[in-house]
Amino acid sequence: MILDGREVSEKIRENIKKEVEYYLQRGYRKPSLAVILVGDDPPSLVYVGNKRKACEKVGIKSLFYHLPYNTKLEELLELIAELNAREDVDGILVQLPLPPHIPMQEVILAISPRKDVDGFHPENMGRLLGRLEGGFIPCTPLGIDLLLKHYQIDLKGKDVVIVGAGFIVGRPLSALMLWRDATVSVCHIHTKDIKKYTTQADVLISATGVPHLIRGDMVKEGAIVIDVGITKVGNKILGDVCFEEVKEKASAITPVPGGVGPMTVTALLLNTLQAYKKNVNKG
Numbered sequence: 001m002i003l004d005g006r007e008v009s010e011k012i013r014e015n016i017k018k019e020v021e022y023y024l025q026r027g028y029r030k031p032s033l034a035v036i037l038v039g040d041d042p043p044s045l046v047y048v049g050n051k052r053k054a055c056e057k058v059g060i061k062s063l064f065y066h067l068p069y070n071t072k073l074e075e076l077l078e079l080i081a082e083l084n085a086r087e088d089v090d091g092i093l094v095q096l097p098l099p100p101h102i103p104m105q106e107v108i109l110a111i112s113p114r115k116d117v118d119g120f121h122p123e124n125m126g127r128l129l130g131r132l133e134g135g136f137i138p139c140t141p142l143g144i145d146l147l148l149k150h151y152q153i154d155l156k157g158k159d160v161v162i163v164g165a166g167f168i169v170g171r172p173l174s175a176l177m178l179w180r181d182a183t184v185s186v187c188h189i190h191t192k193d194i195k196k197y198t199t200q201a202d203v204l205i206s207a208t209g210v211p212h213l214i215r216g217d218m219v220k221e222g223a224i225v226i227d228v229g230i231t232k233v234g235n236k237i238l239g240d241v242c243f244e245e246v247k248e249k250a251s252a253i254t255p256v257p258g259g260v261g262p263m264t265v266t267a268l269l270l271n272t273l274q275a276y277k278k279n280v281n282k283g
């Protein structure tokens with residue numbers, strides 16, 4: 001079975017659109033998301049473009065701040081402070097990666113946790129760990145969770161193996177999968193024998209950005225395989241998973257493109273709607 005992130009996203013986005021229309025018909029302002037991109041990293045330009053198009057389609061206003069590569073930390077923090085103070089801005093996202101002279105953690109800390117629709121602020125990460133209501137869950141983990149739910153894949157008691165312990169996906173995803181009652185293993189660059197883990201996985205999730213790292217012989221028969229990796233090689237987009245080999249063994253698999261990518265964008269729309277609803281309902 002193919003886990004079709006485009007199709008599932010379409011359905012969720014229709015509901016988001018309806019919900020936004022509900023508020024507009026009652027005279028409320030549009031929800032709005034401020035998107036900040038520093039520099040011209042080609043994949044980031046594509047992702048930001050996808051996010052902005054998706055916002056527009058569901059009725060979320062997107063404000064785009066495209067800053068030059070040599071922007072100083074102070075300038076970026078000033079813009080974030082301005083956006084934090086604006087009542088008409090519900091969500092703020094700074095596209096990652098940032099240029100190396102800008103420390104990511106300082107930037108994330110500067111975003112108001114109430115507007116942090118990426119869910120990267122320590123307050124939101126802490127809420128995820130503590131399962132406290134009201135925070136934002138990082139978009140890729142949330143998108144994967146929604147995809148699994150759509151296909152009624154229950155994780156209780158399952159062995160979930162995550163390859164990649166990054167800040168954007170692996171770490172928050174491990175917390176979320178634990179809350180779904182899975183037994184979670186996280187492999188990373190220092191893991192001695194990755195295959196020892198992946199061949200045991202009921203659900204294998206790879207988020208490394210290494211094209212075709214996961215081969216057919218690394219996957220258990222009947223496993224569910226989620227591919228978060230997305231790398232442009234020549235004019236092809238490749239995932240972490242060698243789809244042609246792994247699809248023969250997996251009972252369910254996400255394609256690249258069209259799997260986790262669209263779900264990440266959909267999760268961003270949901271988080272922005274959540275931030276908006278809190279704002280308009282507070283008065």
Ligand SMILES: Nc1nc2c(c(=O)[nH]1)N[C@@H](CN(C=O)c1ccc(C(=O)N[C@@H](CCC(=O)O)C(=O)O)cc1)CN2
Pocket residue numbers: 046047048050093094095096097118139140168230237256257258259260261262264265
């Ligand atoms: N501020 C953030 N930066 C980054 C995040 C994030 O969640 N917040 N995650 C990743 C990349 N990412 C989100 O920005 C992302 C990845 C992929 C897609 C997507 O639409 N993929 C499409 C194919 C796109 C293409 O043609 O290349 C697909 O998979 O079908 C959207 C967003 C890093 N940075």
